[in-house]
Amino acid sequence: MDCIFCKIIAGEIPCYKVYEDENTLAFLDVAPCADGHTMVIPKKHAAAFVEMSPEESGELFKAVNIVSNQIMEKMENVTGLTIGMNTYESAGQTVMHTHVHIFPRNENDGGGTTHSIVNNAKSSDSEYLKKISEQLTK
Ligand code: AMP
Ligand code: ZN
Numbered sequence: 001m002d003c004i005f006c007k008i009i010a011g012e013i014p015c016y017k018v019y020e021d022e023n024t025l026a027f028l029d030v031a032p033c034a035d036g037h038t039m040v041i042p043k044k045h046a047a048a049f050v051e052m053s054p055e056e057s058g059e060l061f062k063a064v065n066i067v068s069n070q071i072m073e074k075m076e077n078v079t080g081l082t083i084g085m086n087t088y089e090s091a092g093q094t095v096m097h098t099h100v101h102i103f104p105r106n107e108n109d110g111g112g113t114t115h116s117i118v119n120n121a122k123s124s125d126s127e128y129l130k131k132i133s134e135q136l137t138k
Contacts, residue, residue: 001045005097009043019070023056024063029101034111036075036104040064047096048087064100071104080105084114 007013008027015027018038029037042060046052052060068081082103086092105111122128 003045003097005039005041005095005099006045009041019063019067021063023059026063026067034103034105034109036071036078036102038067038071038102040067040100040102042098046098048093049085049098050087052098060098060100064102068102071102075104077106078104079107082111082114 004013008015009025015025017025017027019026019040023043024040025043026038026040029039040060040063042052042056044056046056049057064083068083071081072078082105083100084103085098085100086094103111
């Protein structure tokens with residue numbers, strides 16, 4: 001399969017590894033948005049997060065938690081993290097092998113929050129929110 005992250009897992013492409021377990025690999029992003037910008041990926045190929053099973057997702061986020069703590073404990077000037085995933089092209093995913101971004105943060109880094117990603121909700125009206133919640137649960 002022509003997948004760059006599968007090639008990293010297979011050792012065919014080098015990476016700056018920061019964590020590995022049976023199901024997961026974490027390595028530094030080659031084009032970092034912040035010092036310590038890390039990618040956490042499942043070893044089993046899944047193009048996008050929603051194509052993983054709940055169990056596989058749980059293993060992935062267990063590793064995200066471990067790596068997050070590594071970064072918080074071992075990197076200087078890191079007082080927070082932004083953790084996120086772009087899922088499918090419409091959300092900005094460019095590498096079609098599931099990956100979680102961990103961005104080390106501090107008060108003076110000039111970065112935004114998850115609230116700055118998109119801002120086009122039609123309404124915050126309670127009836128409208130109720131309708132959406134019903135749609136999602138029926
Ligand atoms: P996304 O836009 O969410 O799909 O993120 C893909 C990320 O993968 C980008 O931040 C790239 O810089 C990163 N990336 C692409 N190729 C490599 C590589 N060989 N090693 C590490 N990170 C990579
Ligand atoms: Zn892959």
